[in-house]
Structure formats: C-alpha cells, structure tokens
Amino acid sequence: MGVYEDLGLQPAINASGKMTALGGSVLDDAVVAAMGEAARSHVVMDDLLRAAGRVIATATGAEDGCPTTGAASGVAIAVAAVIAGTDPARVEALPDAGGRPDEVVLMKGHSVNFGAPVRQMIALGGGRAVEVGSVNKVSPAHLEGAVGERTAALLFIQSHHTVHKGQLSLADMIAVGRRHGIPVIVDAAAEDDLRRWPAAGADLVVFSGGKAIGGPTSGFVCGKAPLIEACRAQYGGIARPMKVGKETVAGLLQALRQYGVDRAGDGGRARMARLAERLGTLPGITGSVEQDEAGRNIHRAVLTVDAAEAGRDARTLAGELAGGAPPVYLRDHQAGTGRLSVDPRPVTAEEEEQLVHRFASILGAG
Secondary structure, three states: OOOOHHHOOOOOEEEOOOOHHHOOOOOOHHHHHHHHHHHOOOOOHHHHHHHHHHHHHHHHOOOEEEEEOOHHHHHHHHHHHHHHOOOHHHHHHOOOOOOOOOEEEEEHHHOOEOOOEHHHHHHHOOOEEEEEOEOOEOOHHHHHHHOOOOEEEEEEEOOOOOOOOOOOOHHHHHHHHHHHOOOEEEEOOOOOOOOHHHHOOOOEEEEEOOOOOOOOOOEEEEEOHHHHHHHHHHHHOOOHHHOOOHHHHHHHHHHHHOOOOOOOOOOOHHHHHHHHHHHOOOOOEEEEEEEOOOOOOOEEEEEEEOHHHHOOOHHHHHHHHHOOOOOEEEEOOOHHHOEEEEOOOOOOHHHHHHHHHHHHHHOOOO
C-alpha cells in the first residue's frame, strides 16, 4: 500500500490543472532527490535564503529573490515589505502599519478569491485593499483618483481567476506607479513565463513554485534588490508562521534549474483535440478545444453537457466523476453554464484512458 492508502485515501486523477486543492504538482525524481538530500543535513537558513535568491534571480532576470511557502504568502510578504521595509520595529509591529501608508490599490475585477480572498493576504501584510473601478470596467482616471498619500503599492493580478474584460493593462498600472513613485506588485502565481513580468517593470513579482514550475508546494517573490531585502526581513515578523523549510527550498531550486517552457509545442492542443473527439461521441457531450483564458500556452478539452441527453447536468456529472473510484477531478469553473474541461498537464496517458472509461460508464456507453 502507498502512503495515501495507509490513510484510507485513494490517489486522484487530476484533470483540473496544477491545483492547490489537489496537491499542486507531481514531483520529478530530481526534485524529490534534492529534497531528500537537503533533509539529511543542517544549514544556516539565512544563508540558504540568500543563496536561493541568486538562483531565483538567474531564472527570472530579476535583481534578487526570496523563497516563500506559496504565492499567497508571497503576496502578504510583498505587501509587508513595501509597508515596513527592513526596520525591525516596523516589521515586528505588522500587521499594524503604525500610521504609515498602507493602502494597496487594485482593480475591482482583480479582487478575487483563489481559495482565499486576496484582500486577506493584503491585510496579513499590514495593507488595506482599495478596489477601483467596476468589475468589468476600469479607466486610468479610476486608478489615478485612488492614488494618494496613503498609497503603499499598486497590485496587479495575472490569473485565470480575474476578469479579463475592461481592465487596465500592467503597463498602464506601471506608468501610474512611476509617476507617483509607488511600487507595483504583480501576482503571477501560475504563470509559465518567469521573465516576462519582471522585465515589464514590476517592482515585485510573486510566483507559485508548485504550479507551472513543477516544484513542491512553495513560491517566491522576485524583483528589485532593496525590496527583496525587505521581503527577507519579514521572516522576523508576519512571515514567521509562513517560514519555508530547507527541503522545500532545495526542491524549488532544483525545479527552477530544470524548468523550461516548451514554447514551440502546441500546449496539448492535438492531444486534447483527440480526447474531445472521443468524449464527444458519448450521450449528451459535445467536445471542443479552447486555449487558457489567461493566454498561457495551455489548450484544454472543453466538454459541453446537454443535461437532457446526458441525464444529468455538468455539475452533477463532475460530482459523479469525483465520487467514483478512482476519483476524477475535472476543471469545473464553468459547470454552472454546462461546461467542464480537461487540463492536459497533470494527466498521464494511462489516467486519460481511465478518465474516458469513467465517462463512458457513467453515461451508459461503457
């Protein structure tokens, strides 16, 4: 029996993506080996964090980097860094900003819940979220009007969770930040281009290590060296309960060293087209392929469910798949509109066959 079976659990087929709720990524053997080696000896953690910063800088093109337990903690740490800097008294006082500028301005369509509200991550870092514009419409005047003497940072979130219609671009936000001397933080948690966002001029960029990079549950902040120094300083304050272990740092760095985005590939388009065609022969299922809504090179099989013909709606079908053996988890963000999708990245060829069999069994075609 495996470690999960020993706990009375069954490993899941993850067709949803690199999702925190399903454990992030399945780790490469070299990443596991690096974590195991790191676990067998001691190291001065301050030295390890600084050394890790150099590896992160090389991978991202930023000046420096700071490992974190994940992208969520990275947002909290980045906010704390721009509010408290490296002053120990200020660091230790957070989340009480002590009268210093603490407003973090973000577009209303970016004030999302990614499993927890981003506003809460801002608050953990001592910030106060200020939402501008409407969910589907933000103008430069909205952003300019929100900037004042209490503004500590501007926050831009690059994610499939956010609204993609009627929003300002990162370039717009950076331009406002430059005019007012205010740092810009980018939450690029699941993005696969590690150099794009630092190169765009963001002062701090937050990534997840356990998503596109394929590392353990982890993350990092990269950006301007003085602000990264301030990020590390937060481990003496609000980041103490978010501290990252030596094994996790080693696994993250190994994943970064071997990370490469296959930009010449088709992002799973051909594979997902074949899967959509197979599943599209089942009762009540129409298959198609769509690119990731945030613009990444990921193509997913989209399954539109005709409730009358399938005998259940999309949400019910997703529940039946998740409740079976083995449990199959689809990407169900749009289940309310009758759409489910399959992300190609975590699914092995064997698991894909199991997924097809489960669909056929439920829909009476197996």
